[in-house]
Amino acid sequence: MIEKTTRINYLYDFYQALLTTKQRSYMELYYLEDYSLGEISDLHQVSRQAVYDNIKRTETMLESYEQKLRLYERFLKRISILEKMEKETTDQRMITFIQQLKEID
Known part of the structure; x- marks a missing residue:
């Protein structure tokens, strides 16, 4: 439910x-x-x-x-990709950009 x-x-x-x-x-x-x-x-x-x-x-x-x-489906895919990118990178600038992208959605 x-x-x-x-x-x-x-x-x-x-x-x-x-x-x-x-x-x-x-x-x-x-x-x-x-x-x-x-x-x-x-x-x-x-x-x-x-x-x-x-x-x-x-x-x-x-x-x-x-x-x-398919707006919701694409939203879920974007979030998933952003989370993977965030885990894979150690570059603080990239992490900041990824967080900004997450905030947009």
Whole structure:
């Protein structure tokens, strides 16, 4: 479950601009603020089922965006390569550059 939550949070970070305001609100409350479906439904005055359906549909959309654009996959590869480079080098200037690159992502 933690792995799924982490993945969805990353996908949300990468693709949130492609979502509607309502989708962003539900996803933020559910995944970032840890609200329950009931709490979100009370807040938005809709049924719990409507919140659940919206979140599941949005998760599917995020996965679809990732299949097409691969931003998260490329991010993971970059981080992996940077970590390997950091372990292999002893040059302090290179280590500083690598750390700066990590901070960008």
